[in-house]
Every structure is written in structure tokens, then in C-alpha cells.
Amino acid sequence: MSDELLGVIITAVVTSIISIIGFIVTYKSMKRNFKEELEKEKASIHIEKMSTVPYNVLQLMDKIIKTEGKGDVLKDFTDLMDTIYAYGSERAIQIAATMQKENYIYGGTDEFNHYRVISLYILLATQIKYDVTGIVVSPEFWLQMKLTDYTKNCEAFRKVNNQIVNQLDLKKGFRI
Numbered sequence: 622m623s624d625e626l627l628g629v630i631i632t633a634v635v636t637s638i639i640s641i642i643g644f645i646v647t648y649k650s651m652k653r654n655f656k657e658e659l660e661k662e663k664a665s666i667h668i669e670k671m672s673t674v675p676y677n678v679l680q681l682m683d684k685i686i687k688t689e690g691k692g693d694v695l696k697d698f699t700d701l702m703d704t705i706y707a708y709g710s711e712r713a714i715q716i717a718a719t720m721q722k723e724n725y726i727y728g729g730t731d732e733f734n735h736y737r738v739i740s741l742y743i744l745l746a747t748q749i750k751y752d753v754t755g756i757v758v759s760p761e762f763w764l765q766m767k768l769t770d771y772t773k774n775c776e777a778f779r780k781v782n783n784q785i786v787n788q789l790d791l792k793k794g795f796r797i
Contacts, residue, residue, distance in 0.1 A: 670708040674705065679742075683767075705717045709749065709752070710749075713748045716741060716745045723738070737781045747763075748792075757794035759795070759796075761782075
């Protein structure tokens with residue numbers, strides 16, 4: 622085989638190998654970029670759907686307090702639970718499930734703990750706020766803003782809130 626033919630074959634093989642390597646690198650890069658874009662889109666949808674939920678939780682809580690649970694809050698509550706289950710984080714769903722479980726068990730009985738119910742609502746709003754914004758806020762701020770008798774009941778709220786945080790293994794920043 623002549624040197625000239627050998628040079629042409631080597632050049633063709635090297636060019637082919639470089640093209641194949643370039644194709645593989647491009648394919649893997651595009652696949653990674655596609656996955657990253659898909660994750661960004663999922664996060665964007667999650668944030669969009671959940672961005673108003675902390676406000677909705679607090680509004681529902683205010684409505685329940687004002688009507689002493691006798692108003693038409695079941696539809697609002699059901700819609701809220703559906704949204705949380707559909708788009709919420711595992712921790713938010715865990716808090717909502719705990720709320721419902723305790724409603725089923727203790728609702729309408731003497732064992733119904735108002736401090737615990739309020740704390741669960743506030744922790745739910747706090748958890749969703751954290752999920753959406755990454756900001757950790759103490760639930761105590763809401764209690765101070767909204768409850769006129771908080772100073773008299775702060776120890777009861779602190780105890781119940783911290784018990785829930787520990788029980789559900791929530792962020793330590795949610796403790797009072």
C-alpha cells in the first residue's frame with residue numbers, strides 16, 4: 622500500500638472518529654440540557670401553582686376563626702387540600718394529612734386542641750412559603766400579629782408548635 626493511500630485512509634479514519642466523538646458529546650450535552658429545562662419547567666409550574674397557597678391557608682384560617690368553624694368553609698378547605706396534594710412538597714402534604722387525620726379523630730370531641738389546629742395551619746403556610754421562596758419564618762410572627770391573647774397563651778402555642786415540628790421532622794427554624 623502506498624504512503625499516499627495510507628495517509629488518505631488515516632485522515633478519513635481520524636476525521637470519522639472526531640465526528641463520532643463530536644456527535645456523542647453533542648448528544649449527551651443536549652440530553653442534559655433538555656433534562657435541566659424540564660426540571661426548570663416543573664419547578665416553575667410548582668411555584669406558580671403554590672405561590673398563593675400560603676395566603677389562601679391564612680385566609681381560610683381567618684375565615685374559620687371568624688365564623689368559629691360554622692361558616693361555609695368545607696369547599697375552600699377541600700380545594701386547598703387538593704391543591705396542596707397536587708402541587709405541594711412532601712412536607713406540606715404531610716402537614717395537611719396530619720391536619721385531616723386529626724380532624725377525623727378529634728373533630729367535635731373534647732380532645733380537640735385549638736392550639737394544635739392553629740399551629741398546624743400556621744406551620745402549613747410557613748412550610749409552603751419556605752417551599753416557594755426558600756425563606757424560613759417563625760410561625761410566632763403570625764401568632765403575634767393575629768391573636769390578641771397570644772401573650773397569655775404563648776407557652777401553650779410554643780409547646781404545641783414545637784411538638785408538631787419535632788413530630789413531623791420539619792425545619793428547626795419553624796420552632797418557637
